[in-house]
Amino acid sequence: MKHPAHPAPQDADRDDAPATNAPLYSPARVRELLTRHGLKPTKSLGQNFLIDGNILRAIAEAGGAAPGVPVLEIGPGLGVLTREIHSRGAQVTTLEKDERLRAVLAETLGDTDVQIIWGDALDFDYATLPAGTRVIANLPYYITGLLLSRFMRAPGIVSATVLVQKEVGQRLAAKPGTDNYGFLSAIAALYGSVRHVRDVPKGAFLPAPDVTSSVIRLDFDRDRPAPEPEFLKFIEAALHHRRKTLRNNLRMIGHDGDAIDAALAALNIRADVRAEDVALGDLRDMAVKLGVIR
Structure with a gap:
């Protein structure tokens, strides 16, 4: 099966090219589509459309879009990233909430076999x-x-390559003992691994968001047993108040102080330690000693 060749880099982002001839991701083409279909990006839906061909190609490449690979996209917008993924032969399903985009997606994706699920x-x-x-x-x-x-809990999903706020990307990739470590970091580590692909400047979007973004790839290890719901709740409670000690956070959810002290001592963990400084393996041992999990 042959797929469209990627546009030459020198043509990728020209804002002065005729809109109908420009690549779908060019600023001129995006503005033309929005104007012709009477659309305005909706801030409440987080609509910021990518207009940088190099970023699009980097996301599709890092995400593993390839012939026959089932890919799920969230929020296709004008179909810009969708087409890049589809051009690589992936079997694309995309979820879109904004019914106003039906006509424009019929135009930009109508010649493809992309499955659009509205909702x-x-x-x-x-x-x-x-x-x-x-x-x-x-x-x-x-x-x-x-x-x-x-995504982490869905057994069929093996990876997620996503554009997120840079701050969220830093939290996802953070390790225990670092400033950005928290519940999101912990559950990402429980389910697999996180890799920072690249940062994305505000100017790569139309309209430009208020913050810098990052492309992050999460790989989920489906050979590992999924963490117990009780353990996830335990970690969330332990990390809930960053300025409080692990002991105080656990007392706040009903654990007996003496039992906490005994568990900490048995594991050779300082009584005044904060949860964000404790390795996940030690938190799991704490959960076992406190009877949260077996």
Whole structure:
């Protein structure tokens, strides 16, 4: 199966090219589509459209878009990233909430076999995805954490390569004992590994967002047993108040102080330690000693 060749880099981002001849991701073409279809990006839906061909290619490449690979995209917008993924032969399913985009997506994706599912990404059943699915998406910033946690729990998803706020990317990749470490860092490590691909400047989007973004790839190890829901709740509580000690956070959720002290002593962990300084293995041992998990 032959797929369209990628545009030459020198043509990729020309804003002065005729809109109808310009690549779909060019600023001129994006503005023309928005104007002709009477559309304005909706801030509440996190709509910031990518207009940098190099970034698009980097995301698709890092995400593993390749012939026959099932790919899930969230929020196709005008179909810019969708077409880049599809051009590499991937089997693309994309979720879109904004019904106003029906006409423009019929135009930009109508000549492809991309499956568009209309509805809220938070209502989608990710457990129905086929094994080997890779998520590649410019995620709406306001629901990033919720979506990532659902990707982690979906057995068919093996990786997620996503555009997120730079701050979120730093939290995802953080290690215990560092400033950015928290619950999101912990659950990402429990399910697999995190790699920072590249930062993305504000100017790569139209309209430009208020913050710098990062492309992050999460790989999920499906050979590991999934962490118990009770353990996830335990970690979330332990890391909830960053300025409090692990002991105080655990007392706040009902654990007996003497039992906490005994567990800390048995594991040779300081009584005044904060949870963000404790390795996940030690937190798991604490959970076992406190009867949270077996």
